[in-house]
Amino acid sequence: xxxxxxxxxxxxxxxxxxxxxxxxxxxxxxxxxxxxxxxxxxxxxxxxxxxxxxxxxxxxxxxxxxxxxxxxxxxxxxxxxxxxxxxxxxxxxxxxxxxxxxxxxxxxxxxxxxxxxxxxxxxxxxxxxxxxxxxxxxxxxxxxxxxxxxxxxxxxxxxxxxxxxxxxxxxxxxxxxxxxxxxxxxxxxxxxxxxxxxxxxxxxxxxxxxxxxxxxxxxxxxxxxxxxxxxxxxxxxxxxxxxxxxxxxxxxxxxxxxxxxxxxxxxxxxxxxxxxxxxxxxxxxxxxxxxxxxxxxxxxxxxxxxxxxxxxxxxxxxxxxxxxxxxxxxxxxxxxxxxxxxxxxxxxxxxxxxxxxxxx
Ligand SMILES: Cc1cc2nc3c(=O)[nH]c(=O)nc-3n(C[C@H](O)[C@H](O)[C@H](O)COP(=O)(O)O)c2cc1C
Numbered sequence: 001x002x003x004x005x006x007x008x009x010x011x012x013x014x015x016x017x018x019x020x021x022x023x024x025x026x027x028x029x030x031x032x033x034x035x036x037x038x039x040x041x042x043x044x045x046x047x048x049x050x051x052x053x054x055x056x057x058x059x060x061x062x063x064x065x066x067x068x069x070x071x072x073x074x075x076x077x078x079x080x081x082x083x084x085x086x087x088x089x090x091x092x093x094x095x096x097x098x099x100x101x102x103x104x105x106x107x108x109x110x111x112x113x114x115x116x117x118x119x120x121x122x123x124x125x126x127x128x129x130x131x132x133x134x135x136x137x138x139x140x141x142x143x144x145x146x147x148x149x150x151x152x153x154x155x156x157x158x159x160x161x162x163x164x165x166x167x168x169x170x171x172x173x174x175x176x177x178x179x180x181x182x183x184x185x186x187x188x189x190x191x192x193x194x195x196x197x198x199x200x201x202x203x204x205x206x207x208x209x210x211x212x213x214x215x216x217x218x219x220x221x222x223x224x225x226x227x228x229x230x231x232x233x234x235x236x237x238x239x240x241x242x243x244x245x246x247x248x249x250x251x252x253x254x255x256x257x258x259x260x261x262x263x264x265x266x267x268x269x270x271x272x273x274x275x276x277x278x279x280x281x282x283x284x285x286x287x288x289x290x291x292x293x294x295x296x297x298x299x300x301x302x303x304x305x306x307x308x309x310x311x312x313x314x315x316x317x318x319x320x321x322x323x324x325x326x327x328x329x330x331x332x333x334x335x336x337x338x339x340x341x342x343x344x345x346x347x348x349x350x351x352x353x354x355x356x357x358x359x360x
Contacts, residue, residue: 022174028206183343199336225239241315
């Protein structure tokens, strides 16, 4: 007997269900991550927005709440990555996830520290590159998601990535998933599971302020937009008051605000001034950003933080997947995961004819 919901991803990552809660800056803290992993999914702690001490503290908090596997989301180009990987290895964290494509040397470093490496991709050729570089699983994220990985729709990206990967590593579908019908559909395509961000942001365990959660819940399917006006790269946000202001704010004002904002980001993420300057130069060089765009990039993390942590849903930015428009409730994480699994099994009946989801 085999259960079609127990995919190779479940075996490889030692989780009960093929459901990942993705790393979300300011959102997927210890509480949410632990709740997801304890409920049988793979929770991922967002650590790009934490300094090293805060990351260590959050990892300990997850560990105190559950023995189940969980991951930590980092940026492949963050200057303190080698040290952080050592710390994670010492804490026996089993998984690291990256949104940007890490070079093979970084993946080797992750493996040397004894961790599995999950990479989010938005194009088939990125998928190919990441499998060749040694990634242990891929998240194929369509344009319905946060926007950073490109605009190819999930329905087209997923089969293309699956073709390119050809079963070499598990592939999880992301961008636009919120329920068990989506999970069943992803498995029907040949994926190994789903990864979801916005759906987990809208749970009881997510610490996003209630008023901000209500703002997400009130959104319809057309209430998001993708723009590169916020941090220089395409990012999807809820269409709120702040969006108009940011896209029209005068250049001089932005430039004057940038150093103070960079100082605040530095304090929160534990970067040195040298790191901040290098980061600004890297953005200008690699992304070809103008001075104005570089100033915007300094501002975006604070605007996101002011909404997601401090609850300012008028001036702050609310990153989101398009799927916010399809979500109307705030379940607990365990209830959500069980519901998704039950819905997937029911959906599966339509094409397997098997009631329980267990395929004899
Ligand atoms: C509020 C928010 C913050 C996010 N922060 C990060 C992050 O820090 N690192 C990252 O790799 N992806 C980040 N993402 C992208 C998600 O991890 C995930 O890829 C995306 O939300 C999936 O699409 P969905 O929202 O349609 O499920 C963020 C997404 C949201 C909504």
